[in-house]
Amino acid sequence: MPYGCRVTHPSPDPSRLRPAGLATRTAIEDAARTLFAERGFDGASVRGIAGEAGVDPALVIRHFGSKEALFLRTVDTSLGIGSVLDGPLEDVGRRLVAYFLDPARPVIRQRYVALAQAAHHDQVREEMNRHTAETYVAPLAPRLAGADAELRVALAVAQLAGLLDLLFLQRDPILTAADPAAVIATYGDAIQRLLTPPGPEDA
Amino acid sequence: MPYGCRVTHPSPDPSRLRPAGLATRTAIEDAARTLFAERGFDGASVRGIAGEAGVDPALVIRHFGSKEALFLRTVDTSLGIGSVLDGPLEDVGRRLVAYFLDPARPVIRQRYVALAQAAHHDQVREEMNRHTAETYVAPLAPRLAGADAELRVALAVAQLAGLLDLLFLQRDPILTAADPAAVIATYGDAIQRLLTPPGPEDA
DNA sequence: GTCTATACGCGGATAGAC
DNA sequence: GTCTATCCGCGTATAGAC
Numbered sequence: 001m002p003y004g005c006r007v008t009h010p011s012p013d014p015s016r017l018r019p020a021g022l023a024t025r026t027a028i029e030d031a032a033r034t035l036f037a038e039r040g041f042d043g044a045s046v047r048g049i050a051g052e053a054g055v056d057p058a059l060v061i062r063h064f065g066s067k068e069a070l071f072l073r074t075v076d077t078s079l080g081i082g083s084v085l086d087g088p089l090e091d092v093g094r095r096l097v098a099y100f101l102d103p104a105r106p107v108i109r110q111r112y113v114a115l116a117q118a119a120h121h122d123q124v125r126e127e128m129n130r131h132t133a134e135t136y137v138a139p140l141a142p143r144l145a146g147a148d149a150e151l152r153v154a155l156a157v158a159q160l161a162g163l164l165d166l167l168f169l170q171r172d173p174i175l176t177a178a179d180p181a182a183v184i185a186t187y188g189d190a191i192q193r194l195l196t197p198p199g200p201e202d203a
Numbered sequence: 204m205p206y207g208c209r210v211t212h213p214s215p216d217p218s219r220l221r222p223a224g225l226a227t228r229t230a231i232e233d234a235a236r237t238l239f240a241e242r243g244f245d246g247a248s249v250r251g252i253a254g255e256a257g258v259d260p261a262l263v264i265r266h267f268g269s270k271e272a273l274f275l276r277t278v279d280t281s282l283g284i285g286s287v288l289d290g291p292l293e294d295v296g297r298r299l300v301a302y303f304l305d306p307a308r309p310v311i312r313q314r315y316v317a318l319a320q321a322a323h324h325d326q327v328r329e330e331m332n333r334h335t336a337e338t339y340v341a342p343l344a345p346r347l348a349g350a351d352a353e354l355r356v357a358l359a360v361a362q363l364a365g366l367l368d369l370l371f372l373q374r375d376p377i378l379t380a381a382d383p384a385a386v387i388a389t390y391g392d393a394i395q396r397l398l399t400p401p402g403p404e405d406a
Numbered sequence: 407g408t409c410t411a412t413a414c415g416c417g418g419a420t421a422g423a424c
Numbered sequence: 425g426t427c428t429a430t431c432c433g434c435g436t437a438t439a440g441a442c
Contacts, residue, residue: 047435058410061437119372154375155389162366165364187361194390248418259428262426264418412440
C-alpha cells in the first residue's frame with residue numbers, strides 16, 4: 001500500500017454491484033439524494049455516494065461533472081412553498097412559518113440544512129437567489145399595496161431565513177425549546193406586517 | 204517526489220522565518236486573525252496560516268489543538284454590539300440594523316461570514332449560542348414589557364441574522380441593490396415591533 | 407460509451423526524532 | 425518546543441481496458 005491518499009475504497013463492494021448498463025446514472029442520483037439529505041452537502045462525500053450506488057467514485061464526476069453539479073441536479077431547491085403562497089394574503093406570514101415548523105415535514109429541515117451548507121458554491125447560491133425571485137418575489141410583490149413591494153418581500157424572505165437558520169443550523173436553545181404555536185403567531189405576524197402593514201384605521 | 208499528498212509546503216520560506224522563541228504563538232494568532240477575516244473559516248487553511256506566520260503547519264495544531272480551537276481563540280465572536288443595545292429601547296431595532304449595514308464597518312461583514320462558515324463545528328455553534336444569550340437576551344429581555352420576553356428577543360436575533368445571511372452570504376440581488384436607508388427603516392421597525400409592540404393607544 | 411485503476415493536489419491532524 | 429515525515433480523507437482528472 002504505497003500511497004496514503006486513497007485507501008478507503010478498495011473496490012465497490014461486489015455485494016452491491018450494479019447490474020451494469022444504463023441505470024448507473026439513476027443509481028448515483030438516488031444515492032446522492034439519500035446521502036445529501038442524511039448528512040448535508042459537506043457530510044456527503046463523492047466517494048460515499050459512489051459506494052452507496054455501487055459504482056466507482058470517478059464515475060460520479062464523469063457523469064455529472066462535479067459534486068456541486070450533482071447536488072444541483074438531485075436536490076430540489078424549491079422547498080415546496082408554492083401552494084402556501086396561493087392562499088389569502090392576510091395570514092400568509094403565519095402560514096409560511098407553520099409550513100416550515102410542521103414536524104410532519106422533516107424533509108424540509110434536511111433540505112434546508114443541505115442547501116445552506118452548499119451555499120458557498122457560486123452556482124448553488126445563484127440557484128437559491130433565482131428561487132427566491134421566482135417563488136416569493138414574483139408571485140407576491142404584485143399583490144402588495146404600498147411602496148417598495150419587492151424589497152418588502154425580500155425582507156420577509158430574509159426574516160423567514162433567519163428563523164430557519166437559528167432553528168435548524170444554529171439550534172438556538174431558546175427557539176428550540178419554545179412553543180411552536182407562539183413562534184408561529186409572533187413571528188408569523190411580524191412577517192405579515194412587512195407584507196401588509198396595518199393601516200391606521202385598523203382596529 | 205514519491206508521494207502526491209504533500210507537495211505544497213517544502214519548507215516555511217526562510218525569508219519570513221520567525222526569530223524563534225516565545226513569540227510563535229502570537230505570530231500564529233495574528234496570522235489566523237488576518238486570514239480568517241480575509242478568506243473566511245473554510246478559505247483559510249492551517250497551512251496558509253502557518254505560512255503567513257512563518258512557522259511549520261504542524262506547530263499550529265500542536266499549539267492550539269485544532270483549527271476550530273484556533274478560530275475560537277482568535278476570532279471575536281462578539282461583534283461589538285454591546286454599546287448599540289445600551290441606548291433607548293424605542294429605536295434599538297433601527298440602530299441594530301444600521302450598525303451592521305454601516306459601510307464604515309467592513310470588519311463586521313468579514314467576521315459574520317467567517318463565523319457563519321465555522322458554524323458547522325459544534326464548539327463554534329455553542330459559542331455563538333452563548334453569545335446570543337449573553338449579549339442580546341440577558342440585557343434586553345428584562346427591559347421588555349409583555350409576555351415571552353426571552354422568546355421575542357431570540358426571534359429578533361433570528362430576524363437580524365436573516366438579514367445578514369441574505370446580504371453577506373447569499374448576496375441576494377434585491378437586498379444588495381436596495382437603499383440602505385429604506386432597509387434600516389423598514390426592517391429596523393419590524394425588529395422593533397417584536398421587542399416593543401405598539402399598544403392600541405399608539406397614534 | 408461506459409467503467410476501472412491510478413493518480414494529483416489539497417485539507418486537517420499525528421508520531422516521534424531533534 | 426520545534427520540525428520532518430507521514431497519515432487518511434477529500435474533490436477531481438485522466439489513461440486506457442472493455
